Amino acid sequence: MKNCEYQQIDPKALATPSPAPTPSRPCLEKKPKRLKRKWEVFPGKNRFYCDGRIIVARQSGVLPLTLGLILVTSGLFFIFDCPFLVQHLTSCIPVIGGVLFVFVVISLLQTSFTDPGILPRATPEEAADIEKQIDNPINSSSSYRPPPRTKEVVINEQVVKLKYCFTCKIFRPPRTSHCSLCDNCVERFDHHCPWVGNCVGKRNYRFFYMFIVSLSFHTAFIFGCVTTHLALRSQGGNGLVFALQQSPASALELVVCFFSVWSILGLSGFHTYLVAANLTTNEDIKGSWSGKSGNEESGNPFSYNNIFKNCCSVLCGPMPPSLIDRRGFVPTEDEVRAIPAEMELPSIKTDINMVGRGPTSGHAPPPFLPPNP
Amino acid sequence: MFVQTHCHSPPLQSASLANKVFIQRDYSEGTVCKFHTKLPSELDSRIEKTLFEDTVKTLNNYYAEAEKIGGHAYLEGCLACITAYLIFLCMETRYEKVLKKISRYIQEQNEKIYAPRGLLITDPIERGMRVIEISIYEDRSSSGSSTSSSTTSSSGR
Numbered sequence: 299m300k301n302c303e304y305q306q307i308d309p310k311a312l313a314t315p316s317p318a319p320t321p322s323r324p325c326l327e328k329k330p331k332r333l334k335r336k337w338e339v340f341p342g343k344n345r346f347y348c349d350g351r352i353i354v355a356r357q358s359g360v361l362p363l364t365l366g367l368i369l370v371t372s373g374l375f376f377i378f379d380c381p382f383l384v385q386h387l388t389s390c391i392p393v394i395g396g397v398l399f400v401f402v403v404i405s406l407l408q409t410s411f412t413d414p415g416i417l418p419r420a421t422p423e424e425a426a427d428i429e430k431q432i433d434n435p436i437n438s439s440s441s442y443r444p445p446p447r448t449k450e451v452v453i454n455e456q457v458v459k460l461k462y463c464f465t466c467k468i469f470r471p472p473r474t475s476h477c478s479l480c481d482n483c484v485e486r487f488d489h490h491c492p493w494v495g496n497c498v499g500k501r502n503y504r505f506f507y508m509f510i511v512s513l514s515f516h517t518a519f520i521f522g523c524v525t526t527h528l529a530l531r532s533q534g535g536n537g538l539v540f541a542l543q544q545s546p547a548s549a550l551e552l553v554v555c556f557f558s559v560w561s562i563l564g565l566s567g568f569h570t571y572l573v574a575a576n577l578t579t580n581e582d583i584k585g586s587w588s589g590k591s592g593n594e595e596s597g598n599p600f601s602y603n604n605i606f607k608n609c610c611s612v613l614c615g616p617m618p619p620s621l622i623d624r625r626g627f628v629p630t631e632d633e634v635r636a637i638p639a640e641m642e643l644p645s646i647k648t649d650i651n652m653v654g655r656g657p658t659s660g661h662a663p664p665p666f667l668p669p670n671p
Numbered sequence: 672m673f674v675q676t677h678c679h680s681p682p683l684q685s686a687s688l689a690n691k692v693f694i695q696r697d698y699s700e701g702t703v704c705k706f707h708t709k710l711p712s713e714l715d716s717r718i719e720k721t722l723f724e725d726t727v728k729t730l731n732n733y734y735a736e737a738e739k740i741g742g743h744a745y746l747e748g749c750l751a752c753i754t755a756y757l758i759f760l761c762m763e764t765r766y767e768k769v770l771k772k773i774s775r776y777i778q779e780q781n782e783k784i785y786a787p788r789g790l791l792i793t794d795p796i797e798r799g800m801r802v803i804e805i806s807i808y809e810d811r812s813s814s815g816s817s818t819s820s821s822t823t824s825s826s827g828r
Contacts, residue, residue, distance in 0.1 A: 473702055
Protein backbone atom coordinates (compact mmCIF):
# COMPACT_ATOMS: atom_id res chain seq x y z
CA MET A 299 0.00 0.00 0.00
CA LYS A 300 1.39 3.35 -0.89
CA ASN A 301 1.33 5.99 1.80
CA CYS A 302 1.00 8.96 -0.40
CA GLU A 303 -1.76 10.73 -2.16
CA TYR A 304 -1.98 10.37 -5.89
CA GLN A 305 -2.03 13.67 -7.62
CA GLN A 306 -4.18 14.13 -10.62
CA ILE A 307 -2.18 13.59 -13.75
CA ASP A 308 -2.99 15.90 -16.56
CA PRO A 309 -2.93 13.79 -19.75
CA LYS A 310 -1.84 16.85 -21.71
CA ALA A 311 1.13 17.46 -19.43
CA LEU A 312 2.33 13.88 -19.84
CA ALA A 313 2.37 14.09 -23.60
CA THR A 314 4.54 17.18 -23.87
CA PRO A 315 8.26 16.54 -23.97
CA SER A 316 10.63 18.15 -21.53
CA PRO A 317 11.01 21.80 -22.58
CA ALA A 318 14.46 22.33 -21.08
CA PRO A 319 17.20 21.36 -23.51
CA THR A 320 19.89 19.12 -22.10
CA PRO A 321 23.16 20.99 -21.66
CA SER A 322 25.21 18.28 -23.35
CA ARG A 323 23.64 18.96 -26.73
CA PRO A 324 24.70 22.25 -28.29
CA CYS A 325 21.91 24.10 -30.02
CA LEU A 326 23.84 24.54 -33.23
CA GLU A 327 23.81 20.83 -34.00
CA LYS A 328 20.05 20.52 -33.61
CA LYS A 329 18.39 20.31 -36.99
CA PRO A 330 14.65 19.99 -37.28
CA LYS A 331 14.21 16.36 -38.29
CA ARG A 332 11.60 15.63 -40.91
CA LEU A 333 8.77 13.72 -39.30
CA LYS A 334 8.45 10.31 -40.85
CA ARG A 335 5.09 8.88 -41.77
CA LYS A 336 4.30 5.40 -40.55
CA TRP A 337 4.25 3.93 -44.04
CA GLU A 338 7.93 4.70 -44.37
CA VAL A 339 8.75 2.41 -41.45
CA PHE A 340 6.15 -0.24 -42.22
CA PRO A 341 7.65 -3.69 -41.56
CA GLY A 342 5.66 -5.69 -44.11
CA LYS A 343 6.53 -6.27 -47.75
CA ASN A 344 4.34 -3.60 -49.25
CA ARG A 345 4.88 -0.62 -51.46
CA PHE A 346 3.26 2.74 -50.94
CA TYR A 347 2.46 5.52 -53.34
CA CYS A 348 1.02 9.01 -53.10
CA ASP A 349 2.55 9.53 -49.66
CA GLY A 350 0.91 6.44 -48.20
CA ARG A 351 -2.52 6.78 -49.72
CA ILE A 352 -2.07 3.81 -52.03
CA ILE A 353 -0.83 0.41 -50.83
CA VAL A 354 0.15 -2.56 -53.01
CA ALA A 355 2.02 -5.78 -52.42
CA ARG A 356 5.73 -5.71 -53.15
CA GLN A 357 5.34 -8.08 -56.06
CA SER A 358 2.80 -6.48 -58.29
CA GLY A 359 2.29 -9.85 -59.91
CA VAL A 360 0.43 -9.65 -63.14
CA LEU A 361 -1.60 -6.55 -62.32
CA PRO A 362 -0.15 -4.67 -65.33
CA LEU A 363 -1.15 -7.62 -67.52
CA THR A 364 -4.66 -7.68 -66.11
CA LEU A 365 -5.06 -3.97 -66.60
CA GLY A 366 -3.53 -4.12 -70.06
CA LEU A 367 -5.78 -6.93 -71.22
CA ILE A 368 -8.90 -5.16 -69.97
CA LEU A 369 -7.94 -1.80 -71.46
CA VAL A 370 -6.81 -3.19 -74.81
CA THR A 371 -9.78 -5.48 -75.30
CA SER A 372 -12.29 -2.85 -74.26
CA GLY A 373 -10.54 -0.23 -76.36
CA LEU A 374 -10.65 -2.41 -79.44
CA PHE A 375 -14.31 -3.14 -78.76
CA PHE A 376 -15.24 0.54 -78.56
CA ILE A 377 -13.19 1.51 -81.60
CA PHE A 378 -13.94 -1.31 -84.02
CA ASP A 379 -17.13 -3.04 -82.99
CA CYS A 380 -19.29 -0.35 -81.50
CA PRO A 381 -19.66 1.85 -84.60
CA PHE A 382 -20.96 -1.08 -86.64
CA LEU A 383 -23.30 -2.25 -83.90
CA VAL A 384 -24.64 1.23 -83.24
CA GLN A 385 -25.38 1.54 -86.91
CA HIS A 386 -27.06 -1.82 -87.25
CA LEU A 387 -28.56 -2.46 -83.86
CA THR A 388 -28.88 0.05 -81.08
CA SER A 389 -26.85 2.78 -79.46
CA CYS A 390 -27.35 1.26 -76.04
CA ILE A 391 -24.46 -1.08 -76.69
CA PRO A 392 -21.59 1.33 -76.08
CA VAL A 393 -23.46 2.77 -73.08
CA ILE A 394 -23.81 -0.61 -71.41
CA GLY A 395 -20.26 -1.46 -72.37
CA GLY A 396 -19.03 1.82 -70.97
CA VAL A 397 -20.77 1.37 -67.65
CA LEU A 398 -19.44 -2.17 -67.26
CA PHE A 399 -15.95 -1.02 -68.24
CA VAL A 400 -15.99 1.74 -65.65
CA PHE A 401 -17.16 -0.67 -62.95
CA VAL A 402 -14.46 -3.18 -63.86
CA VAL A 403 -11.60 -0.70 -63.82
CA ILE A 404 -12.67 1.09 -60.66
CA SER A 405 -13.22 -2.12 -58.70
CA LEU A 406 -9.91 -3.52 -59.94
CA LEU A 407 -8.03 -0.43 -58.82
CA GLN A 408 -9.80 -0.41 -55.48
CA THR A 409 -9.00 -4.07 -54.90
CA SER A 410 -5.37 -3.51 -55.74
CA PHE A 411 -4.81 -0.28 -53.86
CA THR A 412 -6.83 -0.83 -50.69
CA ASP A 413 -5.42 -2.16 -47.47
CA PRO A 414 -6.93 -5.66 -47.29
CA GLY A 415 -7.18 -5.61 -43.50
CA ILE A 416 -3.58 -5.79 -42.42
CA LEU A 417 -3.06 -6.20 -38.70
CA PRO A 418 -0.23 -4.06 -37.40
CA ARG A 419 2.48 -5.93 -35.52
CA ALA A 420 2.50 -5.97 -31.75
CA THR A 421 4.44 -3.30 -29.90
CA PRO A 422 7.38 -4.62 -27.83
CA GLU A 423 5.44 -4.27 -24.57
CA GLU A 424 2.51 -6.23 -25.93
CA ALA A 425 4.79 -8.98 -27.19
CA ALA A 426 6.48 -9.17 -23.79
CA ASP A 427 3.09 -9.30 -22.07
CA ILE A 428 1.95 -12.20 -24.25
CA GLU A 429 5.25 -14.00 -23.69
CA LYS A 430 4.70 -13.73 -19.96
CA GLN A 431 1.26 -15.26 -20.24
CA ILE A 432 2.40 -18.24 -22.25
CA ASP A 433 3.87 -20.92 -20.02
CA ASN A 434 7.15 -22.19 -21.29
CA PRO A 435 8.70 -24.38 -18.61
CA ILE A 436 11.15 -26.11 -20.95
CA ASN A 437 13.75 -23.54 -21.78
CA SER A 438 16.75 -25.68 -22.58
CA SER A 439 18.70 -24.06 -25.37
CA SER A 440 18.33 -20.93 -27.39
CA SER A 441 18.05 -22.89 -30.62
CA TYR A 442 15.04 -24.81 -29.39
CA ARG A 443 11.97 -23.29 -30.92
CA PRO A 444 8.92 -23.92 -28.79
CA PRO A 445 6.02 -25.71 -30.46
CA PRO A 446 3.46 -23.51 -32.21
CA ARG A 447 1.42 -21.77 -29.60
CA THR A 448 -2.32 -21.99 -29.83
CA LYS A 449 -5.15 -20.65 -27.80
CA GLU A 450 -8.64 -22.08 -27.88
CA VAL A 451 -11.78 -20.01 -27.99
CA VAL A 452 -15.38 -21.11 -28.09
CA ILE A 453 -17.32 -19.33 -30.79
CA ASN A 454 -20.93 -20.19 -31.34
CA GLU A 455 -20.54 -23.41 -29.31
CA GLN A 456 -17.61 -24.50 -31.42
CA VAL A 457 -13.97 -24.69 -30.45
CA VAL A 458 -11.77 -22.55 -32.65
CA LYS A 459 -7.98 -22.57 -32.36
CA LEU A 460 -6.14 -19.27 -32.50
CA LYS A 461 -2.57 -19.56 -33.64
CA TYR A 462 0.33 -17.43 -32.48
CA CYS A 463 2.10 -15.57 -35.27
CA PHE A 464 5.84 -15.52 -34.68
CA THR A 465 6.39 -12.70 -37.14
CA CYS A 466 3.74 -10.33 -35.91
CA LYS A 467 3.95 -11.51 -32.29
CA ILE A 468 0.21 -11.72 -31.79
CA PHE A 469 -2.39 -14.39 -31.40
CA ARG A 470 -4.19 -14.22 -34.71
CA PRO A 471 -7.87 -13.38 -34.41
CA PRO A 472 -10.23 -15.96 -35.91
CA ARG A 473 -10.18 -16.09 -39.73
CA THR A 474 -6.92 -14.18 -39.85
CA SER A 475 -3.99 -15.61 -41.73
CA HIS A 476 -0.42 -14.55 -42.37
CA CYS A 477 0.40 -13.91 -46.01
CA SER A 478 3.96 -14.95 -46.69
CA LEU A 479 4.17 -12.89 -49.86
CA CYS A 480 3.22 -9.67 -48.13
CA ASP A 481 4.59 -10.69 -44.73
CA ASN A 482 1.50 -9.42 -42.96
CA CYS A 483 -1.33 -10.90 -40.97
CA VAL A 484 -4.54 -10.12 -42.84
CA GLU A 485 -7.99 -10.21 -41.29
CA ARG A 486 -10.50 -12.55 -42.88
CA PHE A 487 -7.77 -13.62 -45.27
CA ASP A 488 -9.20 -14.97 -48.50
CA HIS A 489 -6.19 -15.42 -50.76
CA HIS A 490 -3.32 -13.51 -52.30
CA CYS A 491 -4.39 -12.71 -55.83
CA PRO A 492 -1.51 -12.17 -58.30
CA TRP A 493 -3.93 -10.82 -60.91
CA VAL A 494 -4.72 -7.83 -58.73
CA GLY A 495 -1.31 -7.75 -57.09
CA ASN A 496 -2.64 -7.67 -53.52
CA CYS A 497 -4.10 -9.83 -50.79
CA VAL A 498 -7.86 -10.17 -50.67
CA GLY A 499 -9.10 -9.79 -47.12
CA LYS A 500 -11.79 -8.25 -45.00
CA ARG A 501 -11.59 -4.71 -46.32
CA ASN A 502 -11.31 -5.32 -50.04
CA TYR A 503 -13.27 -8.53 -50.53
CA ARG A 504 -16.35 -6.64 -51.66
CA PHE A 505 -14.27 -4.77 -54.25
CA PHE A 506 -12.78 -8.04 -55.43
CA TYR A 507 -16.19 -9.67 -55.71
CA MET A 508 -17.58 -6.73 -57.64
CA PHE A 509 -14.51 -6.85 -59.88
CA ILE A 510 -14.94 -10.48 -60.87
CA VAL A 511 -18.71 -10.22 -61.25
CA SER A 512 -18.53 -7.08 -63.38
CA LEU A 513 -15.65 -8.55 -65.34
CA SER A 514 -17.62 -11.70 -66.12
CA PHE A 515 -20.55 -9.57 -67.33
CA HIS A 516 -18.15 -7.40 -69.30
CA THR A 517 -16.34 -10.27 -71.02
CA ALA A 518 -19.63 -12.05 -71.71
CA PHE A 519 -21.06 -8.82 -73.10
CA ILE A 520 -18.06 -8.18 -75.37
CA PHE A 521 -18.05 -11.80 -76.48
CA GLY A 522 -21.73 -11.60 -77.36
CA CYS A 523 -21.38 -8.29 -79.15
CA VAL A 524 -18.36 -9.38 -81.16
CA THR A 525 -20.09 -12.59 -82.18
CA THR A 526 -23.14 -10.61 -83.25
CA HIS A 527 -20.91 -8.19 -85.13
CA LEU A 528 -19.17 -10.96 -87.04
CA ALA A 529 -22.41 -12.76 -87.66
CA LEU A 530 -23.97 -9.62 -89.12
CA ARG A 531 -20.96 -8.96 -91.28
CA SER A 532 -20.81 -12.49 -92.66
CA GLN A 533 -24.46 -12.41 -93.67
CA GLY A 534 -25.44 -12.27 -97.29
CA GLY A 535 -23.12 -14.99 -98.41
CA ASN A 536 -19.94 -13.18 -97.39
CA GLY A 537 -18.65 -15.79 -94.97
CA LEU A 538 -16.79 -15.62 -91.70
CA VAL A 539 -13.37 -15.18 -93.27
CA PHE A 540 -14.54 -12.06 -95.08
CA ALA A 541 -15.96 -10.70 -91.85
CA LEU A 542 -12.71 -11.33 -90.02
CA GLN A 543 -10.75 -9.65 -92.77
CA GLN A 544 -12.94 -6.59 -92.50
CA SER A 545 -12.59 -6.41 -88.74
CA PRO A 546 -9.39 -8.15 -87.60
CA ALA A 547 -9.49 -6.65 -84.12
CA SER A 548 -12.62 -8.65 -83.44
CA ALA A 549 -10.62 -11.84 -83.80
CA LEU A 550 -8.28 -10.81 -81.02
CA GLU A 551 -11.19 -9.80 -78.80
CA LEU A 552 -12.90 -13.09 -79.49
CA VAL A 553 -9.88 -15.11 -78.47
CA VAL A 554 -9.27 -13.13 -75.27
CA CYS A 555 -12.91 -13.19 -74.24
CA PHE A 556 -13.39 -16.83 -75.08
CA PHE A 557 -10.57 -17.95 -72.84
CA SER A 558 -11.31 -15.56 -70.00
CA VAL A 559 -15.07 -15.84 -69.83
CA TRP A 560 -15.00 -19.45 -68.64
CA SER A 561 -12.43 -18.90 -65.93
CA ILE A 562 -13.92 -15.61 -64.75
CA LEU A 563 -17.45 -17.01 -64.74
CA GLY A 564 -16.23 -20.02 -62.83
CA LEU A 565 -14.46 -17.84 -60.32
CA SER A 566 -17.52 -15.65 -59.87
CA GLY A 567 -19.67 -18.70 -59.29
CA PHE A 568 -17.20 -20.05 -56.74
CA HIS A 569 -17.03 -16.77 -54.85
CA THR A 570 -20.80 -16.41 -54.93
CA TYR A 571 -20.97 -19.76 -53.17
CA LEU A 572 -18.36 -18.57 -50.64
CA VAL A 573 -20.28 -15.38 -49.98
CA ALA A 574 -23.54 -17.26 -49.51
CA ALA A 575 -21.87 -19.64 -47.06
CA ASN A 576 -19.79 -16.89 -45.37
CA LEU A 577 -16.56 -18.76 -46.08
CA THR A 578 -13.16 -17.67 -47.26
CA THR A 579 -11.12 -19.34 -49.99
CA ASN A 580 -8.51 -20.14 -47.37
CA GLU A 581 -11.04 -21.94 -45.15
CA ASP A 582 -12.61 -23.74 -48.08
CA ILE A 583 -9.30 -25.06 -49.35
CA LYS A 584 -8.13 -26.11 -45.90
CA GLY A 585 -11.52 -27.60 -45.07
CA SER A 586 -11.56 -25.80 -41.74
CA TRP A 587 -15.25 -26.27 -41.14
CA SER A 588 -16.14 -29.22 -43.30
CA GLY A 589 -16.05 -32.11 -40.88
CA LYS A 590 -12.36 -32.85 -40.80
CA SER A 591 -10.86 -35.53 -38.55
CA GLY A 592 -14.18 -37.10 -37.71
CA ASN A 593 -15.73 -34.02 -36.15
CA GLU A 594 -19.11 -34.23 -37.83
CA GLU A 595 -20.64 -31.49 -35.75
CA SER A 596 -18.30 -28.82 -37.00
CA GLY A 597 -19.88 -26.26 -39.21
CA ASN A 598 -18.96 -22.72 -39.97
CA PRO A 599 -19.43 -20.83 -36.70
CA PHE A 600 -19.42 -17.50 -38.52
CA SER A 601 -22.29 -18.32 -40.86
CA TYR A 602 -25.70 -16.93 -40.09
CA ASN A 603 -27.25 -20.02 -41.71
CA ASN A 604 -29.25 -17.73 -43.95
CA ILE A 605 -28.00 -17.05 -47.47
CA PHE A 606 -29.42 -13.55 -47.64
CA LYS A 607 -27.94 -12.56 -44.30
CA ASN A 608 -24.57 -14.02 -45.20
CA CYS A 609 -24.47 -12.12 -48.47
CA CYS A 610 -25.49 -8.89 -46.80
CA SER A 611 -22.97 -9.19 -44.01
CA VAL A 612 -20.09 -9.93 -46.38
CA LEU A 613 -20.91 -7.49 -49.15
CA CYS A 614 -22.97 -4.78 -47.51
CA GLY A 615 -21.56 -4.88 -44.02
CA PRO A 616 -19.93 -1.82 -42.45
CA MET A 617 -16.59 -0.86 -43.91
CA PRO A 618 -13.96 -1.32 -41.21
CA PRO A 619 -11.17 1.26 -41.00
CA SER A 620 -7.57 0.61 -41.93
CA LEU A 621 -5.66 -0.36 -38.83
CA ILE A 622 -2.18 0.42 -40.02
CA ASP A 623 -2.58 4.22 -40.08
CA ARG A 624 -0.15 4.65 -42.93
CA ARG A 625 -0.29 8.41 -43.05
CA GLY A 626 0.18 8.95 -39.33
CA PHE A 627 3.46 10.30 -38.07
CA VAL A 628 6.01 8.17 -36.28
CA PRO A 629 6.63 9.62 -32.81
CA THR A 630 10.11 11.14 -32.70
CA GLU A 631 12.81 10.28 -30.18
CA ASP A 632 12.03 13.49 -28.28
CA GLU A 633 8.48 12.40 -27.67
CA VAL A 634 9.60 8.92 -26.69
CA ARG A 635 11.70 10.27 -23.87
CA ALA A 636 8.77 11.73 -21.96
CA ILE A 637 10.57 11.05 -18.70
CA PRO A 638 13.06 13.87 -18.01
CA ALA A 639 16.65 12.78 -17.42
CA GLU A 640 16.78 13.70 -13.75
CA MET A 641 13.83 11.49 -12.85
CA GLU A 642 15.56 8.16 -13.02
CA LEU A 643 13.56 5.28 -11.72
CA PRO A 644 15.12 3.47 -8.76
CA SER A 645 16.89 0.30 -9.83
CA ILE A 646 15.00 -1.89 -7.40
CA LYS A 647 11.60 -2.37 -8.87
CA THR A 648 9.67 -5.51 -8.19
CA ASP A 649 7.11 -5.88 -10.89
CA ILE A 650 7.68 -3.15 -13.38
CA ASN A 651 8.10 -3.74 -17.09
CA MET A 652 10.93 -1.66 -18.43
CA VAL A 653 9.52 0.43 -21.18
CA GLY A 654 10.84 -0.33 -24.64
CA ARG A 655 12.43 2.41 -26.67
CA GLY A 656 11.09 1.47 -30.10
CA PRO A 657 9.87 4.19 -32.36
CA THR A 658 6.25 3.33 -31.95
CA SER A 659 6.28 2.63 -28.24
CA GLY A 660 7.68 3.92 -25.07
CA HIS A 661 5.34 6.75 -24.41
CA ALA A 662 1.68 7.11 -23.78
CA PRO A 663 0.16 8.61 -26.88
CA PRO A 664 -2.31 11.33 -26.10
CA PRO A 665 -5.66 9.59 -26.19
CA PHE A 666 -7.44 12.55 -27.70
CA LEU A 667 -5.66 12.42 -31.05
CA PRO A 668 -8.25 11.33 -33.60
CA PRO A 669 -7.06 8.34 -35.59
CA ASN A 670 -6.20 8.85 -39.22
CA PRO A 671 -8.52 6.83 -41.41
CA MET B 672 -7.83 7.28 1.13
CA PHE B 673 -4.29 8.22 2.14
CA VAL B 674 -3.71 11.27 4.31
CA GLN B 675 0.00 11.79 4.19
CA THR B 676 1.17 13.96 1.37
CA HIS B 677 4.63 14.98 0.41
CA CYS B 678 4.37 18.72 0.36
CA HIS B 679 7.70 19.08 -1.38
CA SER B 680 6.79 16.76 -4.28
CA PRO B 681 6.55 18.65 -7.55
CA PRO B 682 3.15 18.59 -9.19
CA LEU B 683 1.97 16.94 -12.39
CA GLN B 684 5.14 16.17 -14.32
CA SER B 685 6.50 14.02 -11.53
CA ALA B 686 4.63 10.95 -12.78
CA SER B 687 6.65 8.30 -14.54
CA LEU B 688 5.49 5.32 -16.52
CA ALA B 689 5.71 2.23 -14.36
CA ASN B 690 3.86 -0.52 -16.17
CA LYS B 691 1.45 -1.28 -18.95
CA VAL B 692 -1.47 -3.63 -18.77
CA PHE B 693 -3.15 -5.05 -21.84
CA ILE B 694 -6.80 -6.01 -22.05
CA GLN B 695 -7.11 -8.62 -24.77
CA ARG B 696 -9.88 -9.19 -27.23
CA ASP B 697 -12.76 -11.48 -26.40
CA TYR B 698 -13.54 -13.66 -29.41
CA SER B 699 -16.35 -15.66 -27.87
CA GLU B 700 -18.87 -13.92 -30.12
CA GLY B 701 -16.87 -14.27 -33.30
CA THR B 702 -14.85 -11.62 -35.02
CA VAL B 703 -16.76 -8.62 -33.67
CA CYS B 704 -14.65 -6.21 -31.70
CA LYS B 705 -15.11 -6.96 -28.02
CA PHE B 706 -12.76 -6.79 -25.07
CA HIS B 707 -12.60 -8.80 -21.87
CA THR B 708 -14.25 -6.97 -18.98
CA LYS B 709 -12.33 -8.70 -16.20
CA LEU B 710 -10.24 -6.32 -14.11
CA PRO B 711 -6.56 -7.30 -14.29
CA SER B 712 -4.80 -7.99 -11.01
CA GLU B 713 -2.35 -5.12 -11.48
CA LEU B 714 -5.20 -2.64 -11.41
CA ASP B 715 -6.91 -4.16 -8.37
CA SER B 716 -5.58 -1.53 -6.02
CA ARG B 717 -5.93 1.34 -8.44
CA ILE B 718 -9.47 1.44 -9.63
CA GLU B 719 -12.85 0.09 -8.62
CA LYS B 720 -14.01 -2.97 -10.48
CA THR B 721 -17.37 -1.47 -11.43
CA LEU B 722 -15.85 1.66 -12.93
CA PHE B 723 -13.47 -0.36 -15.04
CA GLU B 724 -16.15 -2.78 -16.18
CA ASP B 725 -18.42 0.11 -17.10
CA THR B 726 -15.73 1.64 -19.27
CA VAL B 727 -15.00 -1.58 -21.13
CA LYS B 728 -18.68 -2.46 -21.52
CA THR B 729 -19.41 0.99 -22.95
CA LEU B 730 -16.52 0.58 -25.39
CA ASN B 731 -17.83 -2.85 -26.39
CA ASN B 732 -21.26 -1.35 -27.00
CA TYR B 733 -19.79 1.37 -29.18
CA TYR B 734 -17.94 -1.19 -31.29
CA ALA B 735 -21.05 -3.34 -31.57
CA GLU B 736 -22.93 -0.27 -32.78
CA ALA B 737 -20.25 0.41 -35.39
CA GLU B 738 -20.28 -3.15 -36.67
CA LYS B 739 -24.01 -3.69 -36.47
CA ILE B 740 -25.50 -5.22 -39.59
CA GLY B 741 -28.82 -3.53 -39.99
CA GLY B 742 -30.87 -1.30 -42.25
CA HIS B 743 -28.46 1.62 -42.15
CA ALA B 744 -25.45 -0.55 -42.98
CA TYR B 745 -27.26 -2.17 -45.93
CA LEU B 746 -28.26 1.20 -47.29
CA GLU B 747 -24.71 2.45 -47.05
CA GLY B 748 -23.44 -0.74 -48.68
CA CYS B 749 -25.91 -0.68 -51.55
CA LEU B 750 -25.34 3.00 -52.21
CA ALA B 751 -21.63 2.40 -52.22
CA CYS B 752 -22.00 -0.54 -54.61
CA ILE B 753 -24.05 1.48 -57.07
CA THR B 754 -21.46 4.24 -57.12
CA ALA B 755 -18.66 1.68 -57.59
CA TYR B 756 -17.56 2.40 -54.03
CA LEU B 757 -16.39 5.86 -55.00
CA ILE B 758 -18.63 7.26 -52.33
CA PHE B 759 -16.15 6.12 -49.70
CA LEU B 760 -13.76 8.76 -50.99
CA CYS B 761 -16.06 11.62 -50.08
CA MET B 762 -18.26 10.30 -47.32
CA GLU B 763 -17.28 9.34 -43.82
CA THR B 764 -18.50 5.84 -43.03
CA ARG B 765 -20.59 5.06 -40.00
CA TYR B 766 -17.69 3.13 -38.53
CA GLU B 767 -15.46 6.17 -38.68
CA LYS B 768 -18.11 8.30 -37.02
CA VAL B 769 -18.39 5.81 -34.17
CA LEU B 770 -14.60 5.70 -33.84
CA LYS B 771 -14.58 9.43 -33.30
CA LYS B 772 -17.21 9.03 -30.60
CA ILE B 773 -15.06 6.36 -29.00
CA SER B 774 -11.96 8.53 -28.90
CA ARG B 775 -13.95 11.36 -27.32
CA TYR B 776 -15.34 8.94 -24.76
CA ILE B 777 -11.89 7.61 -23.91
CA GLN B 778 -10.54 11.11 -23.51
CA GLU B 779 -13.39 11.98 -21.20
CA GLN B 780 -12.89 8.82 -19.16
CA ASN B 781 -9.18 9.53 -18.88
CA GLU B 782 -9.79 13.05 -17.65
CA LYS B 783 -12.49 12.20 -15.17
CA ILE B 784 -11.68 8.77 -13.85
CA TYR B 785 -8.34 7.32 -14.89
CA ALA B 786 -5.90 10.21 -14.71
CA PRO B 787 -6.80 10.99 -11.07
CA ARG B 788 -5.87 7.40 -10.28
CA GLY B 789 -2.58 7.47 -12.13
CA LEU B 790 -3.81 5.51 -15.14
CA LEU B 791 -4.13 6.26 -18.83
CA ILE B 792 -6.15 4.39 -21.42
CA THR B 793 -4.84 4.23 -24.97
CA ASP B 794 -7.44 4.12 -27.73
CA PRO B 795 -7.48 0.55 -29.13
CA ILE B 796 -7.40 1.90 -32.70
CA GLU B 797 -3.83 3.00 -32.04
CA ARG B 798 -2.94 -0.58 -31.22
CA GLY B 799 -4.66 -2.08 -34.24
CA MET B 800 -7.78 -2.95 -32.21
CA ARG B 801 -5.84 -5.79 -30.62
CA VAL B 802 -5.73 -4.58 -27.04
CA ILE B 803 -6.79 -1.82 -24.70
CA GLU B 804 -3.49 -0.59 -23.34
CA ILE B 805 -3.64 0.88 -19.86
CA SER B 806 -0.53 2.67 -18.68
CA ILE B 807 0.11 2.78 -14.96
CA TYR B 808 1.94 5.83 -13.70
CA GLU B 809 3.76 6.04 -10.43
CA ASP B 810 4.04 9.26 -8.53
CA ARG B 811 7.75 10.15 -8.43
CA SER B 812 7.89 10.66 -4.72
CA SER B 813 6.04 7.45 -4.03
CA SER B 814 8.39 5.41 -6.18
CA GLY B 815 11.26 6.54 -3.97
CA SER B 816 9.47 5.74 -0.76
CA SER B 817 8.25 2.36 -1.89
CA THR B 818 11.73 0.96 -1.76
CA SER B 819 13.10 2.87 1.20
CA SER B 820 11.64 2.79 4.68
CA SER B 821 8.90 5.05 5.76
CA THR B 822 11.24 7.50 7.51
CA THR B 823 11.03 9.91 4.57
CA SER B 824 7.32 10.26 5.00
CA SER B 825 7.59 11.17 8.63
CA SER B 826 10.39 13.60 8.03
CA GLY B 827 8.59 15.33 5.21
CA ARG B 828 8.39 19.06 5.26
